[in-house]
Amino acid sequence: xxxxxxxxxxxxxxxxxxxxxxxxxxxxxxxxxxxxxxxxxxxxxxxxxxxxxxxxxxxxxxxxxxxxxxxxxxxxxxxxxxxxxxxxxxxxxxxxxxxxxxxxxxxxxxxxxxxxxxxxxxxxxxxxxxxxxxxxxxxxxxxxxxx
Numbered sequence: 001x002x003x004x005x006x007x008x009x010x011x012x013x014x015x016x017x018x019x020x021x022x023x024x025x026x027x028x029x030x031x032x033x034x035x036x037x038x039x040x041x042x043x044x045x046x047x048x049x050x051x052x053x054x055x056x057x058x059x060x061x062x063x064x065x066x067x068x069x070x071x072x073x074x075x076x077x078x079x080x081x082x083x084x085x086x087x088x089x090x091x092x093x094x095x096x097x098x099x100x101x102x103x104x105x106x107x108x109x110x111x112x113x114x115x116x117x118x119x120x121x122x123x124x125x126x127x128x129x130x131x132x133x134x135x136x137x138x139x140x141x142x143x144x145x146x147x
Contacts, residue, residue: 006018006026006028008028008085008087008089009085009086009087010086011085013026013028014132014135014136016132016135016136016139017029017132017135017136017139018139019139019140019142019143019145020054020057020058020142020143020145022050022054024046024047024050024051025047025050025051025054027054027058027142028139029135029138029139029142037087037088038086038087038088039077039078039088040075040077040088042088043088051088051090055073055090055092058092058145059071059073059092061142061145061146062092062094062142063094065094065141065142065145066094066096067096068094068095068096069095069096069097070094070095070096071092071093071094071095072091072092072093072095072106073090073091073092073093074090074091074093074107074110075088075089075090075091082110082111091110093106093110
């Protein structure tokens with residue numbers, strides 16, 4: 001039976017938001033694969049391998065589901081790199097042609113969203129922008145993926 005909540009740094013992620021789990025990792029809506037280590041250097045070889053295998057599987061499914069043509073994988077490793085949650089995690093962003101005028105503009109937006117999330121998590125763990133029900137619905141769609 002799945003846990004009611006999964007630990008993500010100091011935060012609790014509701015089971016309803018999680019759509020894929022293994023012994024070492026889990027994937028959930030909004031923030032993607034995660035393993036319980038603060039930095040990439042803290043991961044074992046098995047954890048690194050599994051993290052990227054899951055990222056590949058989830059990315060392939062997200063690209064298809066969102067009718068995208070590419071993916072951006074982002075890891076922010078440490079506070080100075082913009083890591084807002086003290087766990088290794090990968091953001092997987094489906095990309096489409098001309099979604100940004102300058103392709104690298106996505107990184108500025110990622111940094112802005114990370115800062116917003118960091119501030120929001122300090123105030124309200126469940127958030128007001130995306131409610132638990134909306135996130136659960138998205139996770140329900142992603143659980144249909146064949147991994």
